[in-house]
Amino acid sequence: MAFTLDQIATALGARLEGDGSLTITRAAEPAEAGPDALALAMKPDYAEGLARGGAQAAILWDGADWRALGLRAALFVPRPRYALSGLTRLMDPGPEIAPGIHPSAVIDPDARIGDGAAIGPLVVIGPRAEIGPRARIAAHAAIAEEARIGADALILAGVRIGARVTLGDRVIVQPGAVIGADGFSFVTPEKSAVENVRATLGDAGAAGAQSWTRIHSLGSVTIGDDVEIGANSCIDRGTIRDTVIGAGTKLDNLVHVGHNVRIGRDCLLCGQVGIAGSVRIGDRVVFAGQVGVNDNIFIGDDVIAGGATKIFTNAPAGRVLLGYPAMRMDAHVEAYKGLRRLPRLFAQVAALQKAVSKLSRSD
CATH class of the missing domain: 3.40.1390.10 (MurE/MurF, N-terminal domain)
Incomplete structure (x- = not known):
C-alpha cells in the first residue's frame, strides 16, 4: 500500500x-x-x-x-x-482472510453467520453459534455451541472459543488463545491440607489419603466490546456465573484469568499475568508482566502493579504496588535500599561487637 x-x-x-x-x-x-x-x-x-x-x-x-x-x-x-x-x-493490511466461507470450514446448520463475515479454512462452528456481521475468523479456529461473536470481531488462527462464550463487537483474539475452558475447581470429601494451611497459616494437619473431586463449570465467559486477547492466553469459564472482562480491556500473551474473575473496563494486563479465581478487578487497572493475584480478593480502580508483583490482599483504588508480597511502590523502593545496605550494616555491627569485647576485657 x-x-x-x-x-x-x-x-x-x-x-x-x-x-x-x-x-x-x-x-x-x-x-x-x-x-x-x-x-x-x-x-x-x-x-x-x-x-x-x-x-x-x-x-x-x-x-x-x-x-x-x-x-x-x-x-x-x-x-x-x-x-x-x-x-x-x-x-497495517491485517490478516488475509478471504470473504465468504471457505469450502473446508465445518459449520453446523443451526449456526447463524452474519452478513459480510469471512470464515477461513478448516474453521469449525458449532450448533446455535452466532457470528456477527463482518466478523473474520482465521484458519483452524473452533467456535463451540451457542457461542456469540460480535460484529467486526477478528478471531485469529487456532483460537478456541468454548460453549456459550460471548464476545463483544470489535474483539481481537490472537492465535492460540483459549476462551471458555473449564475452571480449575476441585474439592475433597474431607477438609483438605490446603484448607488447614489457609486457616492456620502453616499447619497442614495430619497427613492422610486425599482425593480431588471436580466441580464442573456451569458458567461461561462474557467479554465486552473492543477487548483484545493475546496469543496463548487462557480465560476460564465461571463455576456458576460467568467470568467477565469489561469493554476496552487488553490482555497480552500468556495471560491466565481464572474462573469467576471479573475485570473492569480499560484494564491492561501484560505478559504472564496470572489471576486466581473469583478476583474482582476495577477499571483502568494496569498489571505489568508476571504480576500474580491471589484468589477471592478485590483490586480497586486505577491500581498499577509493577513487574512480578504478587498481590495477596485487597488493594484500594489508586494504589501503586511493587514487590513480593505487594506493598506501596515507594515503600518497596525504600525497603529494597535497606536490604542492599544490610551487608554494610552487618559489618558495622560486627566491628562494634569487637570493639565492645575489647573494652570489656580491658575492664
Whole structure:
C-alpha cells in the first residue's frame, strides 16, 4: 500500500511542512529508512540516524529543522507515540482472510453467520453459534455451541472459543488463545491440607489419603466490546456465573484469568499475568508482566502493579504496588535500599561487637 504525505497527515491530524505529494509505502527507523519510507524520528536522539538513512520525510520532534536534516517534508504531532497508533493502523493490511466461507470450514446448520463475515479454512462452528456481521475468523479456529461473536470481531488462527462464550463487537483474539475452558475447581470429601494451611497459616494437619473431586463449570465467559486477547492466553469459564472482562480491556500473551474473575473496563494486563479465581478487578487497572493475584480478593480502580508483583490482599483504588508480597511502590523502593545496605550494616555491627569485647576485657 502506498500513501501520500498529505493522506498520512490527514489521517493523523498532523501538521505537514514541505512536499505533501511524496509517496510513502512503509514506516522505518531513521537509520534504516529509504526514500519510500516515513522515518520515525520523534526525538532529537534520532537526528544521527536520519543522517545515516535515506529518508525524504519523517515524523519529527517539535521544533526540529527538517530542511537542515536534509528532508523534503516533515510531519509534526503533539504526542508522537499516540500518532504511531494511527500510523500503524493506517499501514497495517491485517490478516488475509478471504470473504465468504471457505469450502473446508465445518459449520453446523443451526449456526447463524452474519452478513459480510469471512470464515477461513478448516474453521469449525458449532450448533446455535452466532457470528456477527463482518466478523473474520482465521484458519483452524473452533467456535463451540451457542457461542456469540460480535460484529467486526477478528478471531485469529487456532483460537478456541468454548460453549456459550460471548464476545463483544470489535474483539481481537490472537492465535492460540483459549476462551471458555473449564475452571480449575476441585474439592475433597474431607477438609483438605490446603484448607488447614489457609486457616492456620502453616499447619497442614495430619497427613492422610486425599482425593480431588471436580466441580464442573456451569458458567461461561462474557467479554465486552473492543477487548483484545493475546496469543496463548487462557480465560476460564465461571463455576456458576460467568467470568467477565469489561469493554476496552487488553490482555497480552500468556495471560491466565481464572474462573469467576471479573475485570473492569480499560484494564491492561501484560505478559504472564496470572489471576486466581473469583478476583474482582476495577477499571483502568494496569498489571505489568508476571504480576500474580491471589484468589477471592478485590483490586480497586486505577491500581498499577509493577513487574512480578504478587498481590495477596485487597488493594484500594489508586494504589501503586511493587514487590513480593505487594506493598506501596515507594515503600518497596525504600525497603529494597535497606536490604542492599544490610551487608554494610552487618559489618558495622560486627566491628562494634569487637570493639565492645575489647573494652570489656580491658575492664
